[in-house]
Amino acid sequence: MNIAQPLIPTICKCFEEKFNVQLSPNEISFQTTRKEFEGDITLVIFPFLKKVQQKPEALAQAIGEYLMQHHQQIARFNVIKGFLNISFAHTVWVETLAQIANTTHYGVLPANGQKVMVEYSSPNTNKPLHLGHMRNIFLGYSVANILKANGYEVMKVNLVNDRGIHICKSMLAYQKFGKGETPQSTGIKGDHLVGNYYVVFDRENKKATAELLATYQKTYPNENPEQLAELAAKNSPLLLEAQEMLRRWEEGDPEIVQLWQTMNNWVYEGFDATYQKMGVDFDKTYYESNTYLLGKAVVEEGLAKGLFFKKEDGSVWVDLTADGLDQKLLLRADGTSVYITQDLGTADMKYADFPMQKSVYVVGNEQDYHFKVLKLILQKLGRSYADGIYHLSYGMVELPTGKMKSREGTVVDADDLIDEMVHIARERTKELGKIDDFESAEAEALYHMLAMGALKYYLLRVDPKKKMLFNPEESIDFQGDTGVYLQYTHAKIAAILRRARELGVDASPAAFSNATQLAPQEIELIQVLAAYPKRVADAAEEYAPSLIAAYAYELAKTYSRLYAELSIFNEPDAALKSLRVALSAQTAKVLKSALQLLGIQAPERM
RNA sequence: GACCUCAUAGCUCAACUGGAUAGAGCAACUGCCUUCUAAGCAGUAGGUUGCAGGUUCGACUCCUGCUGGGGUCACCA
Structure with missing residues (x-):
């Protein structure tokens, strides 16, 4: 739901009519107005000053007036320095909420006919999984979900290093x-x-x-x-x-x-x-014991095409110095393969299994160079999928003492950490005593859900590219900017929706369509809800679940404020009461969807 | 040594890709449960965005140099 979109052609027309200047639509973009100013969206005027000889205030005023004349949805505008702040009429927000409510798979795009493979986890079989693997695994799983939501057909694969x-x-x-x-x-x-x-x-x-x-x-x-x-x-x-x-x-x-x-x-x-x-x-597991001999044919192909060369001892190399990289060994003198040889072969094998446009490798940033080389070689070989290779290079999880090392036992074991989180969830939930009527199996399922929610959110909220710090002395939080807070918000809304059903409150668009005076909290929440599809698209473009995590938190935070400051069932105006229930329902829907993209489950009670 | 990368509040992280007075959480302090879940809400305090220059109407964001951390430069994977 991009509310500002319809204004763009009008602005182009305005420049044409008033200043005889041609502007392409992609030169115009809005941002949300900062809280300290009045308005919903803001157009920054400065970039246009080079084309139009005007003072920023005057130009902003002129555009504002022109927009007012051509769009009834705009209630008013104000100009501060070079910023044009636009406020929409309340009917726009009511209409926006109705549209969201009428969209079943809101934020999810239809199939785009493109295939993408996501490789993640890729463990060695000589040691158990640890916290570093968990970041990898949750990232891969979440990115796969995000790509699916953007219309891709996704194949999730694991490449096990078993030899x-x-x-x-x-x-x-x-x-x-x-x-x-x-x-x-x-x-x-x-x-x-x-x-x-x-x-x-x-x-x-x-x-x-x-x-x-x-x-x-x-x-x-x-x-x-x-x-x-x-x-x-x-x-x-x-x-x-x-x-x-x-x-x-x-x-x-x-x-x-x-x-x-x-x-x-x-x-x-x-x-x-x-x-x-x-x-x-x-969806599929590859084993290196089956793939480690692959790639030799690819090396032969490169030799035949004159892309690679053979040294006197018989070893095969590729010279990437022209591309700013080094010479790289592809095959030993004795004819055995090295790491990159099998990756070349495996890349072809993957494509044969699943002819994809994009291929994502979730692998730590210590292998940045390796993947640069791999992609470049495949491009030189003219592989159709080569341009679609994306190394989702994530930063290491570090401890206060430095990097984790399996051999030295300085790792945070995945199973141990999960158990500890479940333990904390159990203790904390029992203290609060809100689910004393749960069957024990139901309660255990909830503890597990909360534990994993806390863990996943903790690892996914950080920009994947950046390294992050984990302090084993401090347990992962259940309060504040956490997965549990998001789950809690969902459970709280679920209670509201149960009550609304009991009371028979009609929350359909028809019931709230004539609501007129919206509170700022309501408008803000609708704006956040309206931003969801864009955020899902951004997250896919950047392969960054952290954008979804930040969005989910913003959404929960915005709702929580409304929840605390406005009463829902004591609202005397029937249209407004319906609107608030609808707002609750849509928040739950979007929050659950965002959590699903992160691989986190949303409880109905907790 | 060469290349890559990072540096933001006491701590952990944001900042819509160059826009207004840099935001959250934790920790500290202050209010709010006789109304829908207080795992919550509101508020106070906390910053020369590592340092020095430059580009521009405008820089946490781009460029140069410096300092400090991490990584890569294996006929390991």
């Missing part, structure tokens, strides 16, 4: 120290069990390296200690064993493959449980 030296480390540690433990025998969730062995490997490997270093130092007392340390790290017997294991895995050694399958399945069971708690899902 490589890091997996072998867990496997080796398990083989050596595991004593045949299983998730069943220990009662430890599969991903955590495997993750523990990754830590065991690191610990044992450090010991072994230290011992090796000690013998080196005895044998070569005159050598540079740093060089010795490096040598010891490289030749640690455990690391060599892990590398040997990787070789055997690639050869298909049945014993190794068997162990690998067993341990990975434990991890997948663990991940699935966590994804389910998070309320996220995927």
